Amino acid sequence: xxxxxxxxxxxRRVGAPDNRYDVRQKAGxxxxxxxxxxxLGMKIENLSAxxxxxxxxxxxxxxxxxxxxxxxxxxxxCGKSTYIRCLNRxxxxxxxxxxxGCVMLGDQDIYAKNTDPVNIRRRIGMVFQxxxxxxxxxxxxxxxxxRINGYRGDMDELVERSLRQAALWxxxxxxxxxxxxxxxxxxxxxxxxxxxLAVEPEVILMDEPASALDPVSTQKIEDTMADLKQRYTVVxxxxxxxxxxxxxDFTGFFYIENMGDPGRLWEFxxxxxxxxxxxxxxxxxxxxxxxx
Amino acid sequence: xxxxxxxxxxxxGSEPEGTGKFKESVGTRHGYDRxxxxxxxxATMLGLVVxxxxxxxxxxxxxxxxxxxxxxxxxxxxxxxxxNAGIYPALLGSLWLLGLTALFSVPLGIxxxxxxxxxxxxxxxxxLVEVNxxxxxxxxxxxxxxxxxxxxxxxLGPITGGKSLLSGALTLALLILPVIIIATREALRSIPKAVxxxxxxxxxxxxxxxxxxxxxxxxxxxxxGTILALSRAIGETAPLIVVGAAxxxxxxxxxxxxxxxxxxxxxxxxxxxxxxxxxxxxxAAGIVVLMAVLLLANSAAIWLRNRxxxxx
Ligand SMILES: Nc1ncnc2c1ncn2[C@@H]1O[C@H](COP(=O)(O)OP(=O)(O)OP(=O)(O)O)[C@@H](O)[C@H]1O
Ligand SMILES: [Mg+2]
Numbered sequence: 001x002x003x004x005x006x007x008x009x010x011x012r013r014v015g016a017p018d019n020r021y022d023v024r025q026k027a028g029x030x031x032x033x034x035x036x037x038x039x040l041g042m043k044i045e046n047l048s049a050x051x052x053x054x055x056x057x058x059x060x061x062x063x064x065x066x067x068x069x070x071x072x073x074x075x076x077x078c079g080k081s082t083y084i085r086c087l088n089r090x091x092x093x094x095x096x097x098x099x100x101g102c103v104m105l106g107d108q109d110i111y112a113k114n115t116d117p118v119n120i121r122r123r124i125g126m127v128f129q130x131x132x133x134x135x136x137x138x139x140x141x142x143x144x145x146x147r148i149n150g151y152r153g154d155m156d157e158l159v160e161r162s163l164r165q166a167a168l169w170x171x172x173x174x175x176x177x178x179x180x181x182x183x184x185x186x187x188x189x190x191x192x193x194x195x196x197l198a199v200e201p202e203v204i205l206m207d208e209p210a211s212a213l214d215p216v217s218t219q220k221i222e223d224t225m226a227d228l229k230q231r232y233t234v235v236x237x238x239x240x241x242x243x244x245x246x247x248x249d250f251t252g253f254f255y256i257e258n259m260g261d262p263g264r265l266w267e268f269x270x271x272x273x274x275x276x277x278x279x280x281x282x283x284x285x286x287x288x289x290x291x292x
Numbered sequence: 293x294x295x296x297x298x299x300x301x302x303x304x305g306s307e308p309e310g311t312g313k314f315k316e317s318v319g320t321r322h323g324y325d326r327x328x329x330x331x332x333x334x335a336t337m338l339g340l341v342v343x344x345x346x347x348x349x350x351x352x353x354x355x356x357x358x359x360x361x362x363x364x365x366x367x368x369x370x371x372x373x374x375x376n377a378g379i380y381p382a383l384l385g386s387l388w389l390l391g392l393t394a395l396f397s398v399p400l401g402i403x404x405x406x407x408x409x410x411x412x413x414x415x416x417x418x419x420l421v422e423v424n425x426x427x428x429x430x431x432x433x434x435x436x437x438x439x440x441x442x443x444x445x446x447x448l449g450p451i452t453g454g455k456s457l458l459s460g461a462l463t464l465a466l467l468i469l470p471v472i473i474i475a476t477r478e479a480l481r482s483i484p485k486a487v488x489x490x491x492x493x494x495x496x497x498x499x500x501x502x503x504x505x506x507x508x509x510x511x512x513x514x515x516x517g518t519i520l521a522l523s524r525a526i527g528e529t530a531p532l533i534v535v536g537a538a539x540x541x542x543x544x545x546x547x548x549x550x551x552x553x554x555x556x557x558x559x560x561x562x563x564x565x566x567x568x569x570x571x572x573x574x575x576a577a578g579i580v581v582l583m584a585v586l587l588l589a590n591s592a593a594i595w596l597r598n599r600x601x602x603x604x
Contacts, residue, residue, distance in 0.1 A: 088493070
């Protein structure tokens with residue numbers, strides 16, 4: 001915690017530490033959410049996201065339930081990626097991009113002045129659309145994040161546990177020292193999931209994690225996700241309706257009504273309702289494949 | 293998909309049923325292809341042949357002079373009699389310059405590149421700095437010599453020892469700094485954004501991402517730029533003359549504050565002598581040594597680059 005406090009973050013110094021997290025750390029140790037303390041959900045209120053003066057997403061409010069999979073769907077360009085990146089303060093990494101509104105993790109405002117995005121990003125992990133392993137060994141890919149975050153446990157054990165959770169262990173256990181680049185696309189994506197799990201986040205955000213993968217790899221990642229929600233809160237962007245219907249408990253439909261408008265959360269409900277009997281016509285058209 | 297595959301066999305029959313607006317024969321296009329292949333091959337050859345002739349000429353003149361007294365040539369000081377003249381202080385001076393210049397310019401250059409590429413926000417000031425760095429890379433080296441004379445030799449004379457190796461190396465470091473910065477920035481810029489985002493998403497700070505991922509990935513490119521820049525520095529004559537490298541010297545440099553001469557200056561001093569023994573034999577021999585130093589330094593750097601590439 002101390003080193004996190006002194007760490008420099010985007011331009012300014014870290015403010016007061018997050019007390020809640022301190023308590024959790026002391027109570028449950030570093031592996032608290034593997035150890036069974038309650039997983040946190042998120043609450044988003046009136047979130048808008050900008051690129052310079054261009055407003056890409058407007059006025060999104062959404063409750064993300066703990067231990068559930070929340071799927072985000074919608075036509076291309078309606079702001080799903082932009083929105084999901086706002087949930088762990090990755091949006092502001094892009095020059096001139098900013099967000100307005102309120103995002104709560106448990107009862108902590110992640111956009112509060114004294115909240116350190118570096119700390120938030122460890123607690124809310126992210127898997128990207130394109131696999132982006134580091135140009136390091138498979139072992140290092142998983143261990144690096146844990147090490148910089150000051151993990152003091154048995155690293156070998158953590159690497160194995162993370163790779164097992166990501167359903168990759170059996171395929172790579174004999175070549176942990178080889179480069180992560182040498183894996184197939186699907187394996188690389190599972191490696192990225194493993195490295196995200198290794199820092200023991202509370203929420204995992206996934207932006208189309210299976211869009212570039214074959215059906216077998218997709219299946220493996222979906223199986224992984226079903227597992228993950230035992231321990232984590234999962235948010236996933238997907239273009240695959242079957243996938244959203246299969247794996248998610250809640251679904252949010254993003255939509256742009258008129259060209260040039262910012263994207264909105266058009267409808268948000270339990271997945272079952274969204275796919276059988278949604279309230280709005282656009283949602284029904286989209287999930288039944290009539291457009292988009 | 294399906295449509296085109298059912299139509300295809302019909303088209304490839306006797307008469308094409310397309311619009312018929314494409315030229316059937318590709319013979320002339322292949323002709324052009326071959327013509328340009330020959331042309332670019334000749335361009336390559338021309339450069340290579342000229343270079344080879346130059347090298348052979350120098351080696352033919354220089355090697356006999358070195359073999360004539362292999363030990364003496366490397367251990368003797370310059371002399372007024374061509375048979376006794378040696379290259380010892382100049383060789384040592386150049387090696388000192390090479391090492392000191394690298395010591396100053398590499399950390400500064402890579403540091404500046406990291407700042408400009410990873411930390412600086414994009415505003416008019418950084419853009420101004422950017423444009424000026426590109427311009428600085430094109431400034432004639434003699435200007436750097438004048439700058440070095442003003443700053444390192446005169447102003448900072450009490451610290452640098454005036455006309456010392458240190459002043460020379462600092463001047464050369466300034467000279468090649470822009471090239472190293474540009475090469476390193478280029479290397480950093482070619483790293484996909486996804487690498488940085490992957491790091492941040494795990495809760496890494498900017499420096500942790502730079503240290504663990506960006507620098508190792510950029511290093512091969514940075515080293516390549518540094519090799520080219522240092523090669524240029526080690527062959528420079530003009531700025532060194534301005535900042536006071538000696539043309540005749542009777543002692544070997546003993547440390548950074550010592551007076552010195554360098555290989556290109558030694559060569560220049562020999563070539564300007566009237567006696568043919570100096571003019572041809574010694575000059576060529578000096579050039580051979582200079583090229584050998586360059587070649588060795590480059591091989592070392594390439595070896596280093598390949599090693600970092602394999603590790604990352
Ligand atoms: N870096 C950026 N700079 C400026 N505008 C951007 C940037 N990234 C996205 N946008 C714009 O923001 C809007 C939302 O884009 P976003 O990537 O969030 O859509 P998306 O719903 O994820 O689409 P897709 O399904 O194709 O991934 C689009 O109009 C897009 O052009
Ligand atoms: Mg997207």
